[in-house]
Amino acid sequence: MVKSKDSILKGYQNNVTVQEAQLKEINKSLNNISLARLGLFLAEIFLVSITIYFGYYWPVGVLMCVPILAFMVLVKRQTAKEQELNYAEKLLFVYQNEVNVILNGKNKYKDGKEFEDEYHPYSSDLDLYGHASLFAFVNRSNTVNGMKLLAGSFIKPADLKTILDRQAAITELTTHIDQTFHFRAGLQNHKPEQLEIIAYKFEHQLPEQLKFTQDKLLRLYTAVVPFLTFGLILLGTLYGGLFWKGLGLLAFVNVVLNYVYSKRINVLHAGFSGSASLLNAISGTVKWTEERKWESAYIRGFLTRQDLEIPLSKRIKILSGIINSFDIRLNMLLGTIFNIFLLWDFRCAIRLDKWHAGSSDQLVRGLYTISQFEELISLATFNYNEPDLTFPVISETFHLETRELGHPLIKDDKRVVNDYSFEDLPTVDVVTGSNMAGKSTFLRTVGINMVLAYSGAPVCAAYMKVSIFEILTYMRIKDSLNDQTSTFKAELNRLKMILEGVRTLAHPLVLIDEMLRGTNSKDKYLGSKVFIQQMISKKSPALFATHDLQLSEMIHQYPDTLRNYHFDIQLAEGEMNFDYKLKEGACKTFNAALLLKEIGLSFDPDELNQVNLL
Incomplete structure (x- = not known):
């Protein structure tokens, strides 16, 4: 239910x-x-x-x-x-x-600002990363690799089999959502880069740092010191005298050893200090992944196969115990006593060397598996929290069909949904409409739901069937003082990228929001017209939002390959009301004159009928 x-x-x-x-x-x-x-x-x-x-x-x-x-x-x-x-x-x-x-x-959780890339074909225009982005809303990863995997799932469509496998994996994790909360809690007790630092240390630093522990004589002495200490204490308690002196001599030798090896032990401990609780928590998360019998082929595919005799979770638990014991040196009183009479740091270092020899490779693989689970859990939590989401049907042939399509980042009580579908063959759909009526939001709604669909995630729609497109967008074009790029030059660069994509990609889909804003109206119209003609000739599907009504008139020249849609306003006693509903045909009602009038600019009604205020 x-x-x-x-x-x-x-x-x-x-x-x-x-x-x-x-x-x-x-x-x-x-x-x-x-x-x-x-x-x-x-x-x-x-x-x-x-x-x-x-x-x-x-x-x-x-x-x-x-x-x-x-x-x-x-x-x-x-x-x-x-x-x-x-x-x-x-x-x-x-x-x-x-x-x-x-x-x-x-x-x-982190909003993914580090993944922002204005040169990517669509990520910036569709608000995938950074403040108030899709990543910021969905992310529940707390490891660097987990965040990288989630970010990577949004920037390139997966293939059909991978999408379907990920859908099944996310569905399975959603059914175990309570356990995923505990999984996340176990990973919350560290900085995002900490697991990667541990993995790097085990792979590249520890072998050299542990060399001193492999001295056979040192190992033998470290092993017998506790027996000597407790034996001398017992004999000293019973007989006193010489045995207490023997204990003092033993303590002196141990102090010298601790001093000689102090730098190497300090360096060794520094890489793990305070990480026992993290490793203990990780052990619990790994144990959950090991014990559950996963049905999803995608999860089974990346789940690290561990030694059945000693599972990774138990190995990590042992490591946690070693580090926890090592941290006794942080207590000045206990650390001093334990090292003088038991050579405690040496014992911990030797235990760590033995552990490293038998378990290090498994740990490195296991840490990455944790990040893979994190990424899927982010999408499963999104699926669980939004019960109205649905998994899209992925078509092998050209297709887009949606019912009640909405933007997932708009709150439920403010979200307006629309039905929208492609024809059987590619068309250019020109979307006209009033300022603030919803054209830009609609384009982003289509794009962001495709991004979700191609990552294997559910979409914000009652129904969606879509083939795999390679999205190209042109929405937020801005100048750059650092790159000495004007707005118009930035627009040309973006258009060049889109045209190259249309020429080279197998299944491009173009989303354009008001092209060529940085030039005069005549060049803007001519450039937009030529661009639409190029899309039609290349048989590339495109949604083209514009204020220029003349472009909607191209339907007379291309009745089979161009369609008109619009968003309009309802005027009642001088008040503007927006319903944000997509309608067929070109727009007939606009609001620029009313908005300008509110700030003190008025127009003659006769002139207004002759001037294109769009």
Whole structure:
């Protein structure tokens, strides 16, 4: 059963409430742990004071170890609770973000500004990247590769099989949308480039940084140090004297070793410091992808096949544990004690070397797979949040047929939908109409829904059947002081790009919004006419929005290959009303004179009938 948008919103709001309550409980547990740690610290001070005051007595010495061991247990429990808190906070962010997107269209994920390219055949004109763009609305990726994949799916049509496979993958992920929220929460605890940095480090830096750990004598000594330490402590506790001196000598040797290797260990640790929680979360996301039996061929195709004996999720969990242990050095007290008596940093470095030898390649492949899931989840979330969307039918032959086609970035209560279809053979459709009546929005509506269709995503229409076109647009043409390009020169450059595309591409589709604005009206008309004739001769479908009514008269010369459509206004007692509905034929009602009159420019009615104010 398809949910309504109201029920989807209420579901998100309920999840926000549940997460807020859970955060309170976790914070309460953390406060209790902190109080318990303080109590153990005071107990240890009390036992030390007794020893100093009454002299050493071995039962007290044994008892002194209890608060220390209990303290270590609480530290581990606190770390787990802090990870739980961090995850709960990120999951709350995910739910709150979806509430904000539905209520006001504000998405806190990146808007893709870095992908803006005014020289691309259509991305700038169709608002694909940057502020208030399609990417800004759809993106739920938080890795660099995830964002690159999503951006890439919008800038070039996929082939028919890939589109159909992606539709199936997005549909499947939509049915598991609750799990995708947890997937996203696990990836929210890092900067976008962090996974790529980790992958680069494992591939190119770690092999050199870990060389010092492969010294056999160093490994042997590191392995036996804990047994020597605890043995000397036990013997010192029972017999005192020489054994305490032996422990002191051992500590001195360990201090020297830590000093000699400090630079190499610092460099090694710096690349992973603080990433244990991220890796732990990634382990959970990977585990979900491993455990689910995916039906979609597209997902099965990119899902990394892992060693069945030790799955990647478990390998990452082990790595997270190594890094978490390594981070003990950040605690000045514990780090000092552990390194003096256990050579803790060396032990962690050797564990990391063993892990790297057996799991590094899998990790690098797995991190990219995560980004592939992110990209599909972005489109699946878009599909889930907009229940009125439909998946288009992709035709193998020339076709465009739509019913109730609307712009996906316009809010539901303001969106106006239109039916629009191509003929069986390519035509140039001239769209005339009043200022602000909806011509430009309509062209962008057609274009942006095609972009969605070719990425495998659902479209904003009750029905859409479309073949695969290579879109070429001419809408927002502007000058450039840096490039010393005038508006007219920029228009010529764009036209040259379109004409080259029409000549070389297999299935071009041209969307033109008011051509040649940077020249006089006569040249503008003649240039537009010649361009339309070129499209007709090349049998290239085109939508041509214009204020020039003379172009609509070309239908008499090309009755089979040119069609007229328009958007108009309704005038009532001097007021203008727009319905934004596409109608057949050329426009007869315009609003320029009324708009100019509002700012103090008036015209003689007789002159107005003779002058083209379009």
